[in-house]
Amino acid sequence: MLTAVSAWQEALSAEIQARFGVALEPAQIPFTFPPKTELGDAATTVAFALAKPLRRPPAEIAGALAGTRLPGVSEIRTAGGYMNLFLDRGWAVERLLSRGFLPAGVEGKIIVEHTNINPNKAAHVGHLRNAVLGDTLVRCLRYLGRKVEVQNYIDDTGVQVADVVVGFQRILGWKLEDVRNLIALMADFSETSGSFLFLQELIDRWHEYWREENLHRFGLNGLIPGQACPTPFPPAYDFFHGAMGRFDSFCWGLYARVAPWYALSDENKQARLDTLHLMEAGDNDTAEMAALIAEEMVRCHLRTMDWLGIRYDVLPHESDILKTGFWASCFEKLKASGAVHQVPAGSEDKNRGCWVMALQESEEFKGMSDADKVIVRSNGTVTYIGKDMAYQLWKFGLLGRDFHYRPFPGAPYPIWRTDAGTAMESSPAGEGATAAACAPSKASAVLSKASAASSESVILASEARPESRAGKEGFRTSRNDGMGTGAAEAETAGSTGAAALAPPHFGAGAGVYNVIDVRQSYLQKIVKEGLRQMDHEKEAERSVHYAYEMVALSTKFVRSEMEKGAHFELSEEELAKPFVEMSGRKGLGFQADLLMDRMKDRALAEIESREPELAKTDRAQWEHRAEALATAALRFYMVKYNKNQVVAFDLEQALAFEGDTGPYLQYACVRAENILRKAAEQGLAVPDPADPAALAECAPHFDEEGWGLLSLFMRVPIQVKMAVDSLDLNIVARQLYDAAQAFHGYYHHFPVIQEPDPAKRAARLLTVALFARLLREGLGQLLGIPVPDRM
């Protein structure tokens, strides 16, 4: 089906050919929007483009073309060289509702990889930017009709996990069993955490636990010489180590203490290497502890992101890339294509003995002093970049191998993780490898249901709509409310045996987006170059690094925290800069869950000040609304900036609910729906936008301002396309914000229910109804922002 804009382009192209004898590709005809809606619904500047070849002034050309008949266009008015289109309003509304302004869809599955947090500490605001941008991209691609698979890569074998293991074993002196107990205790806490309502209770239980049985057993006090922190763990709702009662947060604090501990002696440093070796060897307590920590950490991260409506389809694990022989296959291909060569061991080259990829031939890397990139070290081990190339090949279905898969246990929704296949035989879980992997959990039940429903079309977890994904408690679900999957699925869990589960066919995408911050641009370029050198030019072209700038902490904010007693190793020079980079290793950052707690607390207070009764009568509703507000505030904050803008995180700015914020957009929607509700209560008929008769009746009575408001939504599909093409997703946020702002102005100036003229009133009710529907849809589908019924 021809979309509106392309139909206009073709008609104009034909007209230009006929009238001026100039051949202009339809796609070359530029369509934009007038700066003010009263100037028109859409505009083209094609007359300017024709001025030069025709040697005639733009205004004259525009005038000559103004009579062109375009589908759905009732009039073309010229203003200088501009040609402003006024649409037939009934036609336009119909198109708005049927997505008639969407560009034509494209076939082929797109793989989006995002989040990718090292599973050794809590997520911080920088990870949130990654996840929100990644998820928003996914939503935009789906809106445009693409099929999307979402991957969250888990590096469960690296030094970061090893460091936390060292922290537990060597600094705290804990055994595998102690970590297991801690996780069990924390999991219990996690069910209720996330609100100040429960905070004191948590802190009390926490202190009781440590005081009564564990504090002196583990000898936790004053453990690390040379550390400024007087106690190993903060006593209360401490700012930077905060979010008490959460395992990921506990590890955040612990991890920050490992680097100083390494600095104490060479012996300590050796612990990292020893740990890495044990992890690699497997079949020992250290390796098991690492796996335990990584898995629980991923669970924490999944929950954090799920609260924001961010989901994944599959969790590729680095350990499985290694165990499944991905690298061996990739290495063969690299060697066979001549993309890598070995530097002779006897040479003077600093890379002697390594397998390197030569980059000097490539335009992208010219001017580099050292144009060779080491892929395999002289000791025969593969670098990160090599593993990433293998992963990238798999994403495009070029590797000739696949993972095995199993449900990821204990996730807040059904999700698959990779598996090495044979590794399960030696799994310590013991009770028969296959049965353990496919145990009848809620997750596997839902997954088997999904695959039973259709062996061809697979329901991906990340495709679930906000409306259906959240239980009745709303977005922020915890473990005890049905895992957010709804009651129906949960009921079937018990009756489903260890049925043969068929995971969807992961990987083999037609295009790939890697959402990774800009600091990795160089490495991502090399991965792309690797594809090219392996003669996969087409895939290299379709391999997109979505690079965005980092989130740092504004020094203003850091200073204010230090004045409140927070402790950081920062020089005066660093504090003189506008912002400081976050560092998990230093414990310098702001944890995601803590930010969300703060937002929720702020929202709870705001709601209570407006509706004091609610807090007393319906706490669940109170919290539900607060969570929706927090999600909106956070997601909008993360997406409203240009991707090239360093976000200097400032708590006060992030916590704002007024002005250019998520709640402002929700408020517009809530007010609109409230007007409709009030109208219905008073017995007024609200015209149904989908009813052609009602539409025909109302269309002549739209006020110009109301129409201008609705016409903003015609821009959305085009803006989304533009946002995806440029990866500047703030365009989408901005567009919906503009619409919300226009509505606030509109209803202040135009009474709806009070309007005495029935025809005008009906048209205004229709305007409000359309606005509410389009904004709610846009916020949910594009930005992942839920709208509560009331605020």
Place this chain on the structure above:
RNA sequence: GCGCUCGUAGCUCAGUUGGAUAGAGCGUUGGCCUCCGGAGCCAAAGGUCGUGGGUUCGAAUCCCGCCGAGCGCACCA
């Protein structure tokens, strides 16, 4: 040294790919709730778009130079 990015109102940022009078939010000042919830609306003040050249009907946007800032350029991930 080489490469990438940024510099727009007091502050934080937009600016629809070169187009219409450079716009929002915060903050400041002054108005607006017996009337669809004030998380809102209206108005005022606030700009040499870092700077100097160039390209053309037209430049915040493209090109070149300079000034200032950030990030990359490992046998780390």
